[in-house]
Amino acid sequence: MAISEEQVKHVAKLAKLSFSENELHEFTSQLGKIIDMVETLEEVDTQGVPFTSNVADTINVMREDVTIGGWDRDELMKNVPESEDGFIKVPAIIDNGEAGA
Amino acid sequence: MTELFNKSIEELHSLLISKEITATDLTAETFARIKETEPQIESFLALNEEKAHDLAQAIDRKGITESNVLSGIPIGIKDNIVTKDLRTTAASKILGNFDPIYDATVMDKVYQADLIPVGKLNMDEFAMGASTETSYFKKTKNAWDQTKVPGGSSGGSAAAVAAGQVPVSLGSDTGGSIRQPASFNGIVGLKPTYGRVSRYGLIAFASSLDQIGPMTRTVKDNALVLNAISGFDAKDSTSAGVSVPDFAAGLTGDIKGMKVALPKEYMGEGIQPGVRDAVLKAADTFRALGATVEEVSLPHSKYGVAVYYIIASSEASSNLQRFDGIRYGFRSEHITNLEDVYVNSRSEGFGEEVKRRIMLGTFSLSAGYYDAYFKKAGQVRTLIKQDFDQVFNQYDLIIGPASPTVAFGIGENINDPITMYMNDILTIPVNLAGLPGMSVPAGFSEGLPVGLQIIGKHFDEATMYKAAYAFEQATDFHKKQPVILGGGKA
Numbered sequence: 001m002a003i004s005e006e007q008v009k010h011v012a013k014l015a016k017l018s019f020s021e022n023e024l025h026e027f028t029s030q031l032g033k034i035i036d037m038v039e040t041l042e043e044v045d046t047q048g049v050p051f052t053s054n055v056a057d058t059i060n061v062m063r064e065d066v067t068i069g070g071w072d073r074d075e076l077m078k079n080v081p082e083s084e085d086g087f088i089k090v091p092a093i094i095d096n097g098e099a100g101a
Numbered sequence: 102m103t104e105l106f107n108k109s110i111e112e113l114h115s116l117l118i119s120k121e122i123t124a125t126d127l128t129a130e131t132f133a134r135i136k137e138t139e140p141q142i143e144s145f146l147a148l149n150e151e152k153a154h155d156l157a158q159a160i161d162r163k164g165i166t167e168s169n170v171l172s173g174i175p176i177g178i179k180d181n182i183v184t185k186d187l188r189t190t191a192a193s194k195i196l197g198n199f200d201p202i203y204d205a206t207v208m209d210k211v212y213q214a215d216l217i218p219v220g221k222l223n224m225d226e227f228a229m230g231a232s233t234e235t236s237y238f239k240k241t242k243n244a245w246d247q248t249k250v251p252g253g254s255s256g257g258s259a260a261a262v263a264a265g266q267v268p269v270s271l272g273s274d275t276g277g278s279i280r281q282p283a284s285f286n287g288i289v290g291l292k293p294t295y296g297r298v299s300r301y302g303l304i305a306f307a308s309s310l311d312q313i314g315p316m317t318r319t320v321k322d323n324a325l326v327l328n329a330i331s332g333f334d335a336k337d338s339t340s341a342g343v344s345v346p347d348f349a350a351g352l353t354g355d356i357k358g359m360k361v362a363l364p365k366e367y368m369g370e371g372i373q374p375g376v377r378d379a380v381l382k383a384a385d386t387f388r389a390l391g392a393t394v395e396e397v398s399l400p401h402s403k404y405g406v407a408v409y410y411i412i413a414s415s416e417a418s419s420n421l422q423r424f425d426g427i428r429y430g431f432r433s434e435h436i437t438n439l440e441d442v443y444v445n446s447r448s449e450g451f452g453e454e455v456k457r458r459i460m461l462g463t464f465s466l467s468a469g470y471y472d473a474y475f476k477k478a479g480q481v482r483t484l485i486k487q488d489f490d491q492v493f494n495q496y497d498l499i500i501g502p503a504s505p506t507v508a509f510g511i512g513e514n515i516n517d518p519i520t521m522y523m524n525d526i527l528t529i530p531v532n533l534a535g536l537p538g539m540s541v542p543a544g545f546s547e548g549l550p551v552g553l554q555i556i557g558k559h560f561d562e563a564t565m566y567k568a569a570y571a572f573e574q575a576t577d578f579h580k581k582q583p584v585i586l587g588g589g590k591a
Contacts, residue, residue, distance in 0.1 A: 003464070011467060019448070027457070038411055046477060079429035080429065081431075091442060
């Protein structure tokens with residue numbers, strides 16, 4: 001199955017990535033080839049075969065319900081690109097165009 | 102002072118014990134060696150010089166303990182392992198300014214063992230690649246031939262050990278990222294059983310496949326380091342509560358009666374003749390040592406790459422959602438609203454290969470495609486696992502090549518993702534099944550090292566080390582050294 005540029009645009013939107021027209025073109029062709037490669041799995045009969053998501057034996061890991069020390073707030077803020085009064089600063093969620101409408 | 106850079110951990114330890122050298126001397130010499138060779142190899146992204154010096158002095162004050170062979174030994178750390186206050190980038194622009202506020206569990210263990218972390222090693226961006234060429238920062242060179250790639254993704258970790266910059270490094274392996282670069286650089290690299298080593302503080306690529314493991318110049322060194330980094334960790338709920346044996350204890354050289362399997366699928370099309378010859382000779386060496394080697398079949402191995410690219414990319418697309426420009430890492434300057442922070446920070450911060458995998462993973466998990474791709478891949482993963490289970494009902498170990506080829510040229514495959522992906526065809530099934538796998542030096546082809554892959558049963562690294570040690574002692578491959586270590590041409 002080849003993938004269309006429209007589908008690639010949709011997936012990019014889900015993944016919060018943007019591509020230029022050139023990149024989109026290139027990615028569509030590369031992803032198409034990769035998808036062709038992974039489609040060889042179609043020839044494997046998997047009827048009734050269980051799904052493996054993880055090879056660890058454990059299912060649920062429990063611990064005692066006791067309080068443990070957390071992180072220092074200033075330390076946690078150390079790598080924040082922009083902050084003010086101990087809060088993480090981001091631009092307006094609704095952009096100006098919509099806010100003014 | 103004698104040249105320390107090509108000595109094993111045990112040799113360095115006896116020099117430290119006899120006080121011929123101090124940990125401070127060894128650390129200073131290590132940084133001198135790194136600085137001398139770095140223009141050729143370019144394996145380090147960050148050096149930890151000041152802190153390493155302080156650690157060495159503290160160890161010297163305390164005195165080297167005879168019982169701890171790792172005390173005062175320098176170690177290099179792959180840059181996807183978080184190190185407190187030491188820049189950790191996963192070789193990505195998006196983490197280019199990231200200084201972790203905590204240590205990975207393996208780092209806690211490194212400090213407990215009195216190992217001295219000297220710096221952070223280059224890799225493919227977020228461990229996605231097989232040549233270390235997808236690093237945002239630099240191109241690491243193969244220790245044997247600087248026109249060749251070091252392999253990947255732990256290319257910096259492999260080249261640094263092979264070039265004598267450090268006696269040991271930590272790498273990580275999601276689909277072959279320890280074994281293939283170990284093979285390309287003629288060193289020993291082991292990916293432990295899934296769950297053997299804590300993943301806490303390993304920047305996640307594919308959580309059901311990732312493992313941290315040691316890279317060294319000898320089998321025994323490797324076992325000694327795995328001893329130190331293994332064990333259950335409450336901070337990683339997939340780490341296993343199984344006991345950790347002394348992996349160095351069984352290195353007797355005696356493997357009489359061991360039952361070894363050689364899968365025919367690992368010796369077929371696409372394997373370079375020089376690589377195939379080296380593995381066949383290795384099989385003869387095992388026979389000469391008293392083991393039996395028989396051909397077996399792992400019929401679903403050929404689907405490994407397809408299964409892997411769906412599963413690993415799907416997990417990556419989920420894991421890498423956290424890089425959004427909000428709390429840490431790179432934030433785009435081209436922003437007018439919150440959506441721009443996410444989209445532009447990610448689009449400008451991730452490299453091409455990482456975006457390709459995020460896209461493939463998002464596609465595989467998206468509505469309408471989940472059953473055909475992600476679910477199907479998880480089912481074929483079960484079949485791959487069952488293939489191994491059947492062989493391990495009758496055999497102790499599986500051997501084969503670690504990589505279909507020797508190291509290729511820098512720039513040769515970077516524009517052809519599928520050819521690059523096929524590099525991992527022999528290592529990927531091991532991750533999918535959660536098994537331990539290692540690469541040990543097994544000869545040369547075209548003047549470049551060939552690695553023999555040894556695959557063991559779950560949590561049976563001890564048998565792998567035993568066999569690898571016997572093989573190493575019976576052969577001379579590990580004694581050949583690249584020119585940069587003082588050796589002649591292979």
